[in-house]
Amino acid sequence: MGNAESQIVRNVDKRTSRRDHRLIFAAAAQRFRTAPFAPPLVVGGASASSAERGLRVCIRKRPIFPHELEQGEFDVISCLATGRVVVHDARMHPDMTNMYMNHYDFAFDEALGDAADNAAVYAVTARDLVFSALQGQNSTVMMYGQTGSGKTFTMRSIYSQAAEELFSGAAGRQVTTYFVELLGDNCFDMLNQGMSCQLGTAADGSVHPNPCVEVPVQDASELLALIDLATKLRATAATGVHDQSSRSHAICRIFVEGDGAGDGEAEGSITLVDLAGSEHRIDNAEHNADRRKEGAKINSSLAALKDCIRATAAGAKFVNFRQNRLTQLLRGCFVGGGRHKTVVIATVSPSSKDTEHSLNTLRHACIMDGQGDGKSAGGAFLAEKNVTKEVLGSINVTQLARDRKAKRASEKEAGILPDSSNTKPSKPAHQTKESNTSMRAALDRKCVRLLEPAVGKALVEARAAWGTLRQRKRLTRLPPDVVAANAAAEAAEEAAEAAARAKLAAKSGLAVSESEKAAELLVAGAVSESHKATSSAASEQDKAMELFRYFCANGRASREWRKNDFRLINTFVVPLLYGPEASLDWAHPAVALDELERLVGAGADADAVKISVSEAEARPVVTRPPLLPSSSRRASSSELPSPVGSSAGLERLQEEASPLAAAAAAAGLPMPSRPPPRVRASTGDAVARRPLPGPTFTTDADADGAIASEAPAAAFRARAQGVPQPRASRSASPSVRAGGTGGARLQLEMDFGQQGQGYGPTSHQNANRSRREALEQARQESLAKALTKKAGSQTREEEMQGLEEQLASGQCSAAAAVGLKKRLQSLKATAIREERVAAARAAAAASARAAAAAPVAARVAAAATPVGEAASAGDQGTGGTGAGYWRPGTGVSNAGSMGSGGAAVGPASCCGNNNNNNNNNTNNNGVWSVEDAPLPLQPLPGRRSVAGGAAAAPWANEFSEAAGYG
Ligand SMILES: Nc1ncnc2c1ncn2[C@@H]1O[C@H](COP(=O)(O)OP(=O)(O)OP(=O)(O)O)[C@@H](O)[C@H]1O
Numbered sequence: 015m016g017n018a019e020s021q022i023v024r025n026v027d028k029r030t031s032r033r034d035h036r037l038i039f040a041a042a043a044q045r046f047r048t049a050p051f052a053p054p055l056v057v058g059g060a061s062a063s064s065a066e067r068g069l070r071v072c073i074r075k076r077p078i079f080p081h082e083l084e085q086g087e088f089d090v091i092s093c094l095a096t097g098r099v100v101v102h103d104a105r106m107h108p109d110m111t112n113m114y115m116n117h118y119d120f121a122f123d124e125a126l127g128d129a130a131d132n133a134a135v136y137a138v139t140a141r142d143l144v145f146s147a148l149q150g151q152n153s154t155v156m157m158y159g160q161t162g163s164g165k166t167f168t169m170r171s172i173y174s175q176a177a178e179e180l181f182s183g184a185a186g187r188q189v190t191t192y193f194v195e196l197l198g199d200n201c202f203d204m205l206n207q208g209m210s211c212q213l214g215t216a217a218d219g220s221v222h223p224n225p226c227v228e229v230p231v232q233d234a235s236e237l238l239a240l241i242d243l244a245t246k247l248r249a250t251a252a253t254g255v256h257d258q259s260s261r262s263h264a265i266c267r268i269f270v271e272g273d274g275a276g277d278g279e280a281e282g283s284i285t286l287v288d289l290a291g292s293e294h295r296i297d298n299a300e301h302n303a304d305r306r307k308e309g310a311k312i313n314s315s316l317a318a319l320k321d322c323i324r325a326t327a328a329g330a331k332f333v334n335f336r337q338n339r340l341t342q343l344l345r346g347c348f349v350g351g352g353r354h355k356t357v358v359i360a361t362v363s364p365s366s367k368d369t370e371h372s373l374n375t376l377r378h379a380c381i382m383d384g385q386g387d388g389k390s391a392g393g394a395f396l397a398e399k400n401v402t403k404e405v406l407g408s409i410n411v412t413q414l415a416r417d418r419k420a421k422r423a424s425e426k427e428a429g430i431l432p433d434s435s436n437t438k439p440s441k442p443a444h445q446t447k448e449s450n451t452s453m454r455a456a457l458d459r460k461c462v463r464l465l466e467p468a469v470g471k472a473l474v475e476a477r478a479a480w481g482t483l484r485q486r487k488r489l490t491r492l493p494p495d496v497v498a499a500n501a502a503a504e505a506a507e508e509a510a511e512a513a514a515r516a517k518l519a520a521k522s523g524l525a526v527s528e529s530e531k532a533a534e535l536l537v538a539g540a541v542s543e544s545h546k547a548t549s550s551a552a553s554e555q556d557k558a559m560e561l562f563r564y565f566c567a568n569g570r571a572s573r574e575w576r577k578n579d580f581r582l583i584n585t586f587v588v589p590l591l592y593g594p595e596a597s598l599d600w601a602h603p604a605v606a607l608d609e610l611e612r613l614v615g616a617g618a619d620a621d622a623v624k625i626s627v628s629e630a631e632a633r634p635v636v637t638r639p640p641l642l643p644s645s646s647r648r649a650s651s652s653e654l655p656s657p658v659g660s661s662a663g664l665e666r667l668q669e670e671a672s673p674l675a676a677a678a679a680a681a682g683l684p685m686p687s688r689p690p691p692r693v694r695a696s697t698g699d700a701v702a703r704r705p706l707p708g709p710t711f712t713t714d715a716d717a718d719g720a721i722a723s724e725a726p727a728a729a730f731r732a733r734a735q736g737v738p739q740p741r742a743s744r745s746a747s748p749s750v751r752a753g754g755t756g757g758a759r760l761q762l763e764m765d766f767g768q769q770g771q772g773y774g775p776t777s778h779q780n781a782n783r784s785r786r787e788a789l790e791q792a793r794q795e796s797l798a799k800a801l802t803k804k805a806g807s808q809t810r811e812e813e814m815q816g817l818e819e820q821l822a823s824g825q826c827s828a829a830a831a832v833g834l835k836k837r838l839q840s841l842k843a844t845a846i847r848e849e850r851v852a853a854a855r856a857a858a859a860a861s862a863r864a865a866a867a868a869p870v871a872a873r874v875a876a877a878a879t880p881v882g883e884a885a886s887a888g889d890q891g892t893g894g895t896g897a898g899y900w901r902p903g904t905g906v907s908n909a910g911s912m913g914s915g916g917a918a919v920g921p922a923s924c925c926g927n928n929n930n931n932n933n934n935n936t937n938n939n940g941v942w943s944v945e946d947a948p949l950p951l952q953p954l955p956g957r958r959s960v961a962g963g964a965a966a967a968p969w970a971n972e973f974s975e976a977a978g979y980g
Pocket residue numbers: 075076077159160161162163164165166167168256258259260261289290291292361
């Protein structure tokens with residue numbers, strides 16, 4: 015074992031052993047290609063046909079590169095015309111002498127070998143989808159595979175061929191495109207200098223980058239120029255595999271205007287996704303920490319994508335596409351229900367060094383294709399049952415070692431350096447391009463200058479008009495089931511009208527024609543169909559109305575609002591009451607709450623508010639723009655009719671009492687009769703409380719702050735005349751606030767509480783305050799209840815014992831437990847205090863008795879000491895004979911500069927300028943008392959009296975020095 019020959023053989027990894035015996039392994043692979051054996055019995059077998067699922071999985075193998083052959087690699091992948099892909103996995107037994115080959119069989123919709131050129135690949139993958147887009151459908155082509163396997167290469171060819179075909183079929187229809195990059199968790203708009211952008215969800219659930227630059231293009235060359243610009247800006251880096259590795263997912267979506275046939279609104283789209291390469295541990299061996307993190311994020315987003323595709327392929331009811339931005343953007347692929355066509359092109363590298371990676375890619379492609387059931391049975395099926403093992407014999411170790419030795423010797427003689435194939439590759443230059451916006455901006459400027467003038471102009475204009483009309487329209491597009499419900503409702507209406515006409519004719523004695531009879535029959539059918547179709551939309555509408563009513567009636571703090579609540583309100587109520595331009599950012603409840611409050615306030619002057627809920631409910635479907643670009647959202651909010659934007663508006667405002675009243679009326683709220691609202695000028699957020707429910711208006715302050723219904727008008731007139739108006743201070747979360755840039759600022763406080771109950775919370779601060787108050791009250795009540803249970807005429811000890819028992823039982827509420835503990839502590843503290851006072855009193859009495867027994871002369875002398883000089887503690891009547899006290903360990907005495915103090919104030923008290931350095935127990939008068947002292951006071955040993963001031967207290971100075979207070 016220890017000889018050099020066996021070490022040469024044994025001490026190699028899989029890749030090296032493949033290279034070492036490549037002739038044997040390559041010959042076995044070639045044998046298969048010339049005479050392929052039959053596949054194992056169970057291969058492939060997606061659960062449903064690809065047409066049903068709307069998903070096709072194709073494989074493309076890139077050619078093996080000359081440099082790979084030079085390095086001793088060989089081709090390990092065979093693609094057969096039937097869609098069969100076989101990976102020849104060259105292996106050595108653990109004894110490293112016996113060789114065998116595992117032939118892994120896979121079956122896919124298409125298997126494109128290295129002989130297939132780009133045109134062939136396009137023809138069998140993307141061409142159909144381009145035609146679908148031209149017919150108003152949505153489709154996606156995505157490239158998936160190992161880094162360096164040819165994804166970008168293939169996608170580039172698809173870009174150009176798709177662009178050509180799209181324009182040849184578009185026939186004058188408008189084509190627009192956007193191009194974004196997903197890098198980690200961030201989305202960047204590649205047609206807008208790589209600026210960051212958010213994702214927005216349209217009414218039909220589709221997800222789009224929003225706002226983002228969408229450029230109209232006139233021909234294929236313009237489209238390709240823009241795609242080229244975007245791909246140049248895309249983040250790439252040199253990796254261990256190749257020096258232009260894509261580090262991000264590139265998503266190019268091309269929209270084609272509807273052709274006017276059918277409903278004329280259908281806009282087709284094709285999404286071309288070039289995913290970042292999945293990475294193997296070996297690929298990133300040379301990566302730095304950032305690259306590895308990046309790789310981890312890439313792999314996690316790819317894992318999410320695979321999960322979603324697999325769930326879709328398995329026909330799962332729920333696909334968790336929200337887990338990742340990539341899957342959000344590609345939502346259509348998973349929830350399109352077969353209407354959205356998807357083609358996954360999995361690219362593989364044929365090199366023997368990439369065998370494991372290619373196997374991995376193909377296994378995942380199988381899973382995406384719905385073959386087997388993912389991790390459970392399917393995993394085993396993919397790993398074991400599709401393998402054919404071919405034994406390739408054993409190597410002659412001794413002969414091999416001799417050959418190598420001889421080769422090395424001859425190379426040495428010839429002065430040839432050792433084989434460089436095993437030498438470590440040089441470290442790649444990390445991150446050549448990244449999401450550094452300044453760098454990208456510079457590159458973008460350079461690339462834009464190189465564009466054709468027409469394309470450059472279109473791009474610049476698109477950047478200026480951020481969030482085009484088409485984008486907005488797209489975001490308001492209704493889901494197909496709602497569109498179907500609408501159509502069914504219309505058909506039902508028409509049928510009902512026809513039936514009514516037939517009845518009228520029958521009554522008037524005219525013979526009912528057969529066709530009219532048929533119309534009657536139709537009505538029943540159409541109505542029931544439409545009823546079925548609209549029932550789900552109607553129930554959502556009802557819920558939305560109910561939620562809106564609840565919001566108007568109870569305010570924002572009344573419940574925990576969810577995204578779905580706002581989604582419903584946004585879909586069904588907002589467009590109806592505030593017009594199609596208004597919308598809520600329902601994905602962010604906190605923002606949506608503010609927006610809803612603002613809208614409810616701003617609706618004062620909106621005629622739309624007058625539409626009653628009954629009217630609204632009569633409408634089966636309401637269109638809405640769910641999310642407008644922030645710029646347009648800003649624009650749209652400023653475009654909202656200002657409540658006092660005109661004198662007519664003002665009058666109406668005053669007449670109608672409040673926008674919220676109008677909104678409430680529109681929402682069908684029961685409005686109690688109430689006095690006209692008071693409009694009060696104020697300077698801040700404080701809002702007058704009225705005894706009756708109803709909205710309160712406050713406007714910017716008038717000079718005198720008078721309460722007047724004229725205030726908004728005055729403020730408005732003043733503004734109109736250019737008189738500067740003070741601004742109302744803005745609270746973090748204002749009560750309902752309304753007013754555009756030109757209108758008077760209104761703060762609307764909403765309260766539709768029951769009459770006599772006062773006002774409910776109108777902002778979340780108020781709500782928090784009242785919640786805190788209620789909690790505190792509950793706590794106190796609970797405490798009082800707990801205390802009254804046993805307190806009665808108990809002694810302190812009994813009470814303390816009772817409290818301890820109660821706490822130990824653990825049966826009281828948390829609030830009560832806190833109160834009980836406090837009570838227990840205060841009782842204990844009182845007990846300790848009383849003990850100390852009693853002890854001090856006893857000590858004072860004892861000293862008084864001792865003083866009484868002292869010689870009269872001493873008492874007289876002591877009595878002669880001026881009060882204020884020897885202001886020591888003790889019985890005043892005994893004149894400075896009281897015992898001095900000190901607190902052990904604190905260095906505190908009642909001596910020092912006591913002379914400057916006043917009269918003694920009772921037993922064991924020290925007054926005057928107490929120069930102890932510990933002020934904890936001194937009160938404001940410089941007096942500290944026994945009650946305040948945490949430590950028991952002890953008589954100062956051996957010193958009973960003091961005379962005079964500081965100078966007359968040598969023991970005190972000694973003590974102070976000793977204690978470090980000198
Ligand atoms: N079918 C092919 N024919 C010829 N060359 C190819 C083919 N596929 C890929 N290549 C070449 O392989 C190299 C790597 O390809 P490409 O950049 O497309 O890989 P990739 O999968 O996109 O990698 P990454 O995910 O790291 O970006 C390129 O130089 C490309 O020209």
